[in-house]
Amino acid sequence: MKDTNKGSHLARNQRAAKKKQKRRSSKPEEQDAAQEALEEAEAVPVSPYKETYEWIQCLVLALIVCVLLFVFVARVIDVVGYSMVPTLDDGDKIIITRWAGDYEQGDIVVLRKETLREEPIVKRVIAVEGQTVDIDFTLGIVYVDGVALDEPYVNELTYTQEDFEGPITVPEGCVFVMGDNRNNSTDSRDARVGCVDTRYIMGKVIFRIMPLSKMGAIYGSDG
Helix, strand or coil, X not given: CHHHHHHHHHHHHHHHHHHHHXXXXXXXXXXXXXXXXXXXXXXXXXXXXXXXXXXXXXXXXXXXXXXXXXXXXXXXXXXXXXXXXXXXXXXCEEEEECCXXXXXXXXXXXXXXXXXXXXXXXXXXXXXXXXXXXXXXXXXXEEECCEECCCXXXXXXXXXXXXXXXXXXXXXXXXXXECCCHHHCCCCCCCCCCCEEHHHEEEEEEEEEEXXXXXXECCCCCC
């Protein structure tokens, strides 16, 4: 009886060993098959036309994104002239945005005024709708709603009158603008500009990108 049990046990061990050996022998075969499939996939040539098409797709998508950004969010403008010295100089490249909310006193904006010239002009908002502007050209002081403005950003005090006859109240939907280079700026003091309808404003200046030595935000502690 013991011999019979011993034989049965030995037979089971032999069968288990054969199964294990079979499983071991099948693994290299599976690995070889997977390696061959991978090599065949890598060996399939990629059509140059497909690569070109994919590159074109990427370029077109990037172009569309750039166009949407510059039409609806921001754009680059060249400063022409010296009316915003010392804040901005002729030839500076600035970024403006149309999504800056309502324009406020102190904002630097780019606007179009075809009664003056076709090119965009850059000015600073001095007063918004409903505010009253007056200027003492003897002392060079600008008043808004009877309060003298603290203007550390100007090149010099405001002595040039142009066509200004104050005080004036800024109409609804308009702003009163002046250049920081007060005595060398054509702005709301000039009848050709006057109070500017905000629909003519292209956007608010938010950043200067050129020259590189002056790259950065426009508004400091004084803005």
